[in-house]
Amino acid sequence: MKAATLKMTDDELVKQCLNNNQGAQKELFVRFSSSMLGVCLRYTSSKSDAEDVLQEAFIKVFNKLDKYSGLGSFEGWIRRIVVNTALDYLRKNKKMQLNSSIDDVGYGIKKDHFIVEDLTAKELMKLIQRIPLGYKTIFNMYAIEGYSHKEIAQELNISESTSKSQLSRARSAIKELLVENNLI
Numbered sequence: 767m768k769a770a771t772l773k774m775t776d777d778e779l780v781k782q783c784l785n786n787n788q789g790a791q792k793e794l795f796v797r798f799s800s801s802m803l804g805v806c807l808r809y810t811s812s813k814s815d816a817e818d819v820l821q822e823a824f825i826k827v828f829n830k831l832d833k834y835s836g837l838g839s840f841e842g843w844i845r846r847i848v849v850n851t852a853l854d855y856l857r858k859n860k861k862m863q864l865n866s867s868i869d870d871v872g873y874g875i876k877k878d879h880f881i882v883e884d885l886t887a888k889e890l891m892k893l894i895q896r897i898p899l900g901y902k903t904i905f906n907m908y909a910i911e912g913y914s915h916k917e918i919a920q921e922l923n924i925s926e927s928t929s930k931s932q933l934s935r936a937r938s939a940i941k942e943l944l945v946e947n948n949l950i
Contacts, residue, residue, distance in 0.1 A: 774790070774793065776840035776841070777836060777840075779793060779794055779797070780794075780831060780834060780836075780840065783828070783831055784831055784832060791828065794827075795824060798841060798844055799820065799824070801841070802820055802823065802824075802844060802845065802848045803816055803817070803820050804891075805845060805848045805849060805852070806819040806820045806823070806848060806852055807891070807895070808891070808894060808895075808902065808906045808910065809849070809852035809853070809855075809856065809902070809903060809906060810852065810855070810856075811899060815855070818855070819848070819851055819852045819855045820848070822851050822855070823844075823847055823848040823851035823852075826847050826851060827844055827847050830847065845911075849907070849911055850921075853903070853921060853922065856899070856903060857922075893940050893943045893944070893947075894906070894940070896943055897936055897939040897940060897943070898939070900932055901932055901933075901935050901936035901939055902936065903922070903932075904918060904922075904929055904932035904933050904936055905932075905933060905936035905937070905940070907921070908929070908933050909933075915929040915930055915933075
C-alpha cells in the first residue's frame with residue numbers, strides 16, 4: 767500500500783517549478799487551470815478563445831515564476847497575469863470597441879443598485895457571456911476583479927468616462943436579461 771502523498775503548499779510548488787520539476791509544473795497547472803479558465807471565459811466570446819488565452823497566460827506564469835515575490839496570494843498573482851493576458855488578447859484581436867462617453871448613455875439603472883443576491887454564480891456567468899464584449903470586459907474588471915475606473919482607463923487606453931459608461935451599459939444589459947428571463 768502506498769503512503770498518501772501530501773499536497774505541496776504554493777511556496778513549495780513554486781520552488782519545485784523553479785527547479786524544473788516537471789511533476790510540480792504539471793501540478794501547478796492542474797491546481798489553477800480550472801479557476802483561471804473561468805476568468806478567461808469571462809473575457810472571451812468562446813471556450814476555444816478562453817483556452818487559447820489560458821495557454822498563453824500559463825506560458826507567462828512559468829516564464830515569470832522567478833519574479834513571484836512570495837508576498838500576497840500566489841493565486842492572485844496568477845489571476846493578474848491571466849487577466850492581463852486576456853486584455854492583451856482582446857486588444858490584439860481588436861474585438862472590443864469602447865468609443866462612447868458617459869454622455870451617450872441615455873438609459874441605465876437609476877441607482878447604483880444591482881440585484882444579484884439570488885443568482886448563482888453559474889447563472890450570472892451565463893448572463894455576462896450574453897452581453898457585448900466591451901461591456902463584459904469593463905464589468906468583469908470593475909465588478910469582479912475590483913479595478914477602479916482609473917485603472918481600467920489606463921489598462922484599456924480609454925477615458926474614465928468611457929469606463930463608467932460601459933459599466934452602466936453592462937449593468938443595464940444584465941438587468942434586461944434578468945427581466946427577460948424572469949429572474950427579477
